[in-house]
Amino acid sequence: MRIADLRAVPISFPVPAERSVTLGIGRSVKRDAVLVRVETDDGHVGWGEAHHGRCPGAIAKLVDTTLRELTLGYDARDVVGVWAHVYRMQLASHGMGAAAALALSGLDMALWDLRCQDADASLFRLLGGSAKPIRAYAGGIALGWQEPSLLAEEALRYVAAGYRALKLRVGDTPARDIARVEAVRCAVGDGIEILVDANTRYSLADVRKVMPAFDEAAVGWLEEPFSPLDRHAYSVAATLGSVPLAAGENHHTRYEFATLLDDGDVQVLQPDLSKCGGVTEAMRVAAMASARKLDVHPHTSATAINMATTLHFLCSIDNPGYFEGDVTTLNPFRDEMTDRPPYQLDGNGCVTAPEGIGIGLKIDQAFLDAHPLIDGPCYV
Numbered sequence: 126m127r128i129a130d131l132r133a134v135p136i137s138f139p140v141p142a143e144r145s146v147t148l149g150i151g152r153s154v155k156r157d158a159v160l161v162r163v164e165t166d167d168g169h170v171g172w173g174e175a176h177h178g179r180c181p182g183a184i185a186k187l188v189d190t191t192l193r194e195l196t197l198g199y200d201a202r203d204v205v206g207v208w209a210h211v212y213r214m215q216l217a218s219h220g221m222g223a224a225a226a227l228a229l230s231g232l233d234m235a236l237w238d239l240r241c242q243d244a245d246a247s248l249f250r251l252l253g254g255s256a257k258p259i260r261a262y263a264g265g266i267a268l269g270w271q272e273p274s275l276l277a278e279e280a281l282r283y284v285a286a287g288y289r290a291l292k293l294r295v296g297d298t299p300a301r302d303i304a305r306v307e308a309v310r311c312a313v314g315d316g317i318e319i320l321v322d323a324n325t326r327y328s329l330a331d332v333r334k335v336m337p338a339f340d341e342a343a344v345g346w347l348e349e350p351f352s353p354l355d356r357h358a359y360s361v362a363a364t365l366g367s368v369p370l371a372a373g374e375n376h377h378t379r380y381e382f383a384t385l386l387d388d389g390d391v392q393v394l395q396p397d398l399s400k401c402g403g404v405t406e407a408m409r410v411a412a413m414a415s416a417r418k419l420d421v422h423p424h425t426s427a428t429a430i431n432m433a434t435t436l437h438f439l440c441s442i443d444n445p446g447y448f449e450g451d452v453t454t455l456n457p458f459r460d461e462m463t464d465r466p467p468y469q470l471d472g473n474g475c476v477t478a479p480e481g482i483g484i485g486l487k488i489d490q491a492f493l494d495a496h497p498l499i500d501g502p503c504y505v
Contacts (some may be wrong), residue, residue, distance in 0.1 A: 127198055131162070131188065133185035133189050134159070135158070140153045143501065144454055154505055156504065157503050159228075161228075161235045162487075169201075170236055172234070174399045174434075184228055188228045196232070201236055201240075229402055230406075231399065247483070248434065254440040261448040263283035263290070263291045263476060269294045273305050276305050287471065288470065290345070292348070293321050294322055295347075300336045325353075329358055333365055339368045346369045346370070346371040349375070359390040369391075371392075372385065373396045374396075379409045386417055391411065392412065393419075395413050397467055407438055415443055421444055422447065424449060430484065433463075433478065462488065465479065465486060467479065479499060
């Protein structure tokens, strides 16, 4: 079962102006994804998702050239061996850093898909887990910078749908962020957990202003107030209130998470399986977090592949936190790309992993053909 071909499939769809949302990372104009397709010499095909990194064409090119040349002929079942080979040759020396980690993540997912096919097993079973309910929060690309009253109305809709936790987008101005959080808390009451995500838009002065109000509103975490590179700011911010800091979406490999854990300022770890190094590396990160008595709350990426893989991962570790439910109003990558939805919300605010071989989903090739790459930024 050797790797006979490795190809990237970059896909896009435009976001209509009336469906566009504004967050700390900009205004959405399109959605991108980079799927990774691995074919073996015995005819099996595995699929993974590499995060697009706001430059899907570049990530796809890296997969089609460097990663392809590094991995052709390797045993597709030797996931750890392939991971280590790519790491040595592309990440550890003279590589492309974050871009290589994103590309490797998609490759790793696809290899786990092939291993599941070879074993005729679900991913969570191959990883040593079992089917179980996972707590979910309403997040994804939504709950953005609306007026407080409109945001409260939206929050109530998700509570009515069954969510027991919500993640609001902050990173606007401290005053407007505080007004939104207070409006939502007033609307949903004390029984719903409120989380907030600043998308790296805060300064330390901003955190000093918002933290008392976030403490008062019993906010569950403040996600990525700063760039992942700004360790000093995280160290200071951790002393400014009782709301835990969250990060990890933009950390790559267990080595960056080791630094995050050693610093001790971030208490909520959020690896993205399409960014951190795939399933293989996410399992290592989860084990490191478990040793510190910390739960893992993964960030989810664009498509049903990442979402379902993330759920299988959460079912396979001893420290699962929240699953990030995508409440984007328009996301055909979630709703139309596969033969069924990647998850279903139950009445208790939980989701379960799809049953079946691998992640339990089948890719619609016609859908991929109908959504070719659109050049340009996805947020402006």
